[in-house]
Amino acid sequence: MDVALYFQALLNGVLLGSLISLVVVGLVLVLGVARVFNMAHGHVLVMGAFITWAFYISIGINYWLAVIIAMVIVGMGGIVLERFPFRRFQGNLIAGIVAAVGIMMLIESGTTQAWGTETKIVGSIWAGSTDFFGVVMSNWRWVIMGVGLTMMAGLAVYMQRSKMGKAMRASASDPEAAALQGINSVTVSRLAMFIGCALAAIGGGIMAPIYGVDLAMAMPWILKGILAIVIGGPGSLGGCMAAAMVLGLTESYFTTFVNPQAGYIAMFGMLIAVILVKPWGLFGRPMPGL
């Protein structure tokens, strides 16, 4: 069999996986710490892409600077969201979802008003590709993978080592005990929202050169994020990152060796299998108050 083909599919899978990671990580963090399921996460990602585009193309700033600006703006937006709809509806799933849908609509109409409905194109930032032993990857995709994986690693380290990271983890596993320890739940929630939304924004900004900027991207990404969070389990950051990778690899291998439809069947098949055996996800623990 063609080894290069296998490795190519592997690389493609890692690419897909890192993209899904960027989305699901924010979702898990927000769910665990701020106790809200942010249905609008896909739209947050698209906002990141839009703002990157706006600063880079319309205003003409350096691309990387634009991405960082987008990350900051969207992160701050996340904090505002936490303050307004989400904190009020902590634990109240229904209202939280309605709020998220409201936010989605506001984002949709806001971006349409500001920038119109056509797909925006962010030109290639670093064109060309590298090829070794028959396995090819475009340079920009290497960048995406690099950024994605670095962010994952960085977040993992942060959550394990830093004071705030530990505070967030404590708050996620037992909010009352954490409060008794003196951890301010508001601060921790805000931080989680900021990080979660910032990561999604980076994802959107990084994706823009290859996939363009279009509101239509929002729903597919949140749905992929949902697949990952259900398979990985809502309480477990590492579990969801792993689930994202597995999903990416599955889609890649099935698409390349069978056809795109098979890729989707496989991903959903995995979902069903996991639900049947472990309804809380592979690595999840039943979460209090859900």
Add this chain to the structure above:
Amino acid sequence: MKWWLSVVIIAFFYLALFIGVACKAEEAEEVKEVKFGWGLPLSGAAGALLGIPAKQALELANEWIGEFTVAGERYRWNLLIEDNMWTGAGGVATATKFIYEDGVKFMTQSGADAAGAAQTIVEESGVLMDTAAAPMEFFGPDEPHSIQISPTYLVDTPVLFKYVTTTYPEVKTIAIAMADSAFGHSVGEAAIDAAPYFGLDVVAVEWIPVGVTELYPLATKLVNINPDLIICDVVVLKSMRELGYKGRTAYISWGESYGEYIGYEYYQDAMIYQPNLYGVDLPHEVRAFFVELEQRYGGEPTQDPYFMATTLFLLTKVLEKAGTVDDMDRILETMHTETFDTWIGPVHFGGEELIGVNNIMLWPAAIHEIREEEYTPVFEMSADEAYELAVEVYK
């Protein structure tokens, strides 16, 4: 904030709504206008590339037409342009609005999904519906009101294959990678059905699910299969070229932004097999129109504006010859039997041998190749020759 504020705000919304409705009622004054409903994609990728330029072209075309005379009376077109989002739901929504709210007798739905969904309503209400990019199953004696003025894949694909097999005889295998939509299937199935006549082997048929943006996995598969010719759009091809594909490619439409997107070094010798707004062989009047369009709106001249503008001009001619703006039977009869003078030359409708009724307009066919960033004509056939070839191929 007090609770009553929400009541005030809700009341305000409803007030705004009533004012909006009242204003709309005022606008609906008619002065000998013929209403023409257009369902175009105005959002998303299709909107940027096709729908919005088409809308601009229609407005300019309407200006060029100005008033026209039918049976001694002077008329103007009243163009009602709505976003059909290139989907079935959008098609039904816009068609329903056009027929029930606006009372149109003429409609165009761009996009096979939209047109297909709207078809039942249209046929039942006797409104004429022109479509673009529809598969041939849409047309037939049972659907007398469904026509296609834009070029059809059924007629243009055999021309492509004829050119390929005579000029590049080493091409033996072909592959198709199109979107999994009615549009994608129209293009793809026309090719799949035509291939055997020319001795071409279809080695891969991939329908790309809607919403898939990362094409590397699929491109990996296709590059591995390595067909001699692939019919796909520039987005798919870009991934394939990056992964090392060296074969030939063909597609139905072209725009300079495509070349910029994929990089001309990846798109050398690509074949384009439907009419587009480029090339030295473009009729003079067409070129003048699009120069003016570009000056006004700065947009890129792609296929949709070309076909939609032609549709408007042609229908004007049909009405003039038929001598009526609402006798649908007479209009259809005129359409089926007469020849019309348009900016691409004299044209007439055909299709009886292929679909049972003369509801598709026959365009002169030409193949162009992208050479050194230029859209270069390399082959052509007259409308009737192309049609005869198609009849031979698909029978």
Add this chain to the structure above:
Amino acid sequence: MGLHFTRRQLIIGFLAIVAVVVIALPQFLSQYWVMVMVMMATASALAYGFRFLITTGRFTMGHACFAGIGGYAAALLTTKVVENFWLALLMGGLVAGLVALGIGAVILRVPGLMFAIITMAVSEIFRYLVIMWRSLSGGITGVLNIKSPSIAGFNFGIDQIPYFYLILGILVVSVLVMYRMERSRIGLAFHAMRQNDPLAQHLGINIFRYRLLCFSVACFFAGFVGAFQAHYWHYVSPATYTVMDSFMVFIYAYVGGLMFPAGPIVGSCLLVGLSEGLRMAKEIAPLFYGGILILVIFWLPGGILTLPQESRTQWRKVRTFFARVRARAS
């Protein structure tokens, strides 16, 4: 004053007036507005089913999907087997209900949020299955050319009014059945479950079975709606029944008020009317819409129908305030 009606008589009288208005109205409106009324009725029927499930403490994010299942079942029956609308309607409901039974048996065991997310996943799975199984379902184009229904020899054609009465009938039947269930002993079990799962279990209520029943019934009626829509639009396609549409069902019910049986109906009519009216200002319509949503969840989190209660509470506050002012002044 001599006249004194009981509360029950007032409600029945009110409903009677509403019924007369609703039945007579289409005769006076343009075709377009009758179409809007059809949309309102359709949305109401779906939203009511959604709310029905809420009475057991679960919410589904895939309700539109079950309408889709019903729609496809009906469409396939009409185009491939036999053109009988009532049969198609029944098939739509049955297939949707049975699928709900099967799926529910598996997924109703998980707690609220996971259940909701999983219904979303189910919705997507259904969509992809339909797209991929092209030979059966017509793929992404869907099933086209579904003929108008003809009931007792009367062919529906393109006039909107008969369709309105049809969906009205479906709505009334759905609401009646589900309302009766809610008011019965079964409904008591639902309410118990909603308030306190473990307690209800300890009282001997088999919460799983009751939830499954509720879910199946709600989806059965969703299937009815889907079958209707298939014949109304004359086509079904995977794009019509997406997660976003399920969200809309959710929102209609929520805005009206989840705790009131009339809530979903009020919410649907309000929001559908709003979005149609706002089509004039198409671009800012989502802004208005999103704005209303945020308004409702902040100031009327119980839904619009809590307005009388809220106003009374606020009014009492205002009166108390003034009373205090007067007391201090004197």
